[in-house]
Amino acid sequence: MAETVRIVDRPVAAAILHAALRLGYTPLQARIIAGRLSDADVAKLPALLSLQLSGLTPPDLLPDIDIASECIVSAIKQGLPILLISDFDCAI
Template sequence: MSKAVRIVDRPVAAAISRAALSLGYTPLQARIIAGRLSEADLAKLPALLSLQLGGLTPPDLLPDIGIASECVVSAIKQGLPILLISDFDADGASAHAVLKFAFRDYFGVPEQRIHSYIGHRLRDGYGVTETLTDRIIAEAPCPALIITADQGSTDHARIARLRDRGFIVVVTDHHGVPASGPPPAAVACVNPVREDSAFPDP
């Protein structure tokens, strides 16, 4: 028997809600903002809500970002296939789409060289699973560059299988990293929550 679904209202920071309304946000937008921020964020609210690219933290301090960038540039120059693998959830699918559009629309990689592998919720579950790894090994072109989106930090065994088959794996993730560190079979693990990360906003 399945558990009953329980919906819990997120607490709303009343001062944040009032401030968001005064900045011209709709009541719904103000409610969402006030559910995500706390009273401690009140003084910096306008800056937090500024949607300027200059407001983003520069990626330079992400661990392994230089190595990952070099792998991407090398793969594009060599004409290698690019395999994007991600979970099916909102952040995995969104990251997957951003990567695909970036390779196709900004880096000029022909669409036939970009291959998408999105884990199936029921058959694969989350992460670089055995079934997803089996599918990639069975049908993907190789050698190729694999970039994970929203997964991979804890999947060393499957990444090692892919590496041993000739794939180059770059992990991009934001989930926890094992105490033993990022997966050594990946050539890079870009993850702001790594213990050695200097990125200011994990």
């Protein structure tokens, strides 16, 4: 039996929305950002939206990085394809 698709509106954090607009994001971008963060994150917003490599989590702090590394090494040794899937809009 097929599942029914359900679309749920995310609450919009008003302070985040206004801060993102002030930072130069378009209304659509600001709405997306405000749907993924809470007003408690407003002071951290510029850092959270930083596009600098220094803003990324160091690889050794990622959960299960050792397991992921072993899988990649194993795939390379066996000549298997590697597929990378990422969620670029996830909240921190």
